[in-house]
Amino acid sequence: MMQGSLTELDAVLMVARHGKFRTAALELGLSTTALSNAVGKLERTLGVRLFNRTTRSVSLTExxxxxxxxxAxxxxxxxxxxxxxxxQKATPSGTLRINAFPTAAREIFSWLVLPFLRMYPKVHIDIVTEGRLVDIVAGGFDLGVxxxxxxxxxMIALPLGGGRRNVxxxxxxxxxxHGIPVMPQDLAGHSCLRVRLPNGTIYRWPFEKDGQSVHIAVEGPITLDEASLARAAALASIGLTLAMESDVRDxxxxxxxxxxLEDWTPALPPLSLYYPSRRNPTAAFKAFVDFARRQA
Incomplete structure (x- = not known):
């Protein structure tokens, strides 16, 4: 297949994925005009319109x-x-795209991602953090965490590290x-830092002890959707926060x-690196999975 044809197909799939020409063009390293021309050329070749275009949105036709x-x-x-x-050369190279929850990305960054890059400097890692579950195949990712x-x-899953917990x-x-809460219900009398989930709902703090579980809808002066901000607010004595232990261990x-409330915050399931079965894994992909297996 001619390289030009591949470029046009890549252009169509990238616009379909992002729903925006500008975002797709940035990811492909093209100008918006060049991307639009590539899509238009393929539409003319096929004799059919692939996208409905307005000044505000782009969507696929039937x-x-x-x-x-x-x-795809x-x-x-x-x-x-x-x-x-x-x-097929000695040194792995190219780009690996990884999708992860923000907390998961922070947990693996220093002990997995950075050491891997030091060992394989010709590999580029593109990490996308999202608070929602993503189909990594449809999203064009190589790996998920x-x-x-x-x-x-x-998916094929590789456990990463040991236990995790909220604190x-x-x-x-x-x-x-303000005193020390000894039961989750005591949080009603405390200032707590609330967390907004990606779907817009406010996260209810989960607790469990001796088979009894409870979810508390906390109240407080501020609502956040970023863990580093919650940590900063907690350090400023604004209130209590629920955090991943790894984020506040230091x-x-x-x-x-x-x-x-230490006895109410049990261990969480460990992280897993996961990926679909691949017939032809790249050298960079194999190197990363092997490195993760050794580090884990």
């Missing part, structure tokens, strides 16, 4: 939906085959002024934050 559904798997195989040929209990059953923490100053060890 013919476009059918075309993308049939072409074949184009993925073509790119994999080409990458395998390119990677999620809690083991959320990995789709049709409830606050500064010594806050606890001295603060706990240094005495800046204190854990409470």
């Amino acid at each position: 013919a476009g939906q059918q075309f993308v559904a049939q072409v 798997p074949a184009l993925r195989d073509i790119h994999e085959a080409m990458e395998v040929v390119r990677s 999620r809690s083991a209990d959320l990995v789709p059953v049709d 409830v923490v606050a500064t010594p100053r806050y606890l001295k002024a 603060d706990i060890e240094a005495g800046r934050l204190v854990r409470v």
Whole structure:
């Protein structure tokens, strides 16, 4: 297949994935004009319109939906085959795209991603963090990182690390002024940092002890959707926060934050690196999976 044809197919699939020409063009490293021209050229070749275009949105036509559904798997195989040929050299290279929950990405970043890049400097890693479950195949990702209990059953999963847990923490100053909660229900009398989920709902803090589980709808002066902001607010003695232990471990060890309700925060499932079965994995892909297996 001619390179020009591949470019046009890539252009169509990328616009279909993002729903925006500008975003698709940035990911492909093209100008918006060049991308639009590539899509238009393929539409003229096919004699059918693949996208409905307005000044505010881009959506697939019915013919476009059918075309993308049939072409996407074949184009993925073509790119994999080409990458395998390119990677038949001693040093792994190319791009690996990884999708992960933000907390999962933070947990693996320092002990897995950065050491891998130091060992394989010709590999580029593109990490996309999202709070929702994503179909990594449809999204064009090579790998995903999620809690083991959320990995789709049709994926190959590699456990990463040991147990994880949530912790409830606050500064010594806050606890001295407001007291220490000993039961989850005590949080009703405390200032808590609320977390908004990607779907817009407010996260209810989960607790469990001796087979008894409870979810608390906390109240407080601020609602956030970013863990680093919640940590900053907690360190400023604004209130209690529920955090991943790995995000605040240094603060706990240094005495800046204190854990409470420890017996109500049991271990969570470990993380897993997961991916679909691949007939022709690239050298970079194999190197990353092997490295993760050794590190885990």
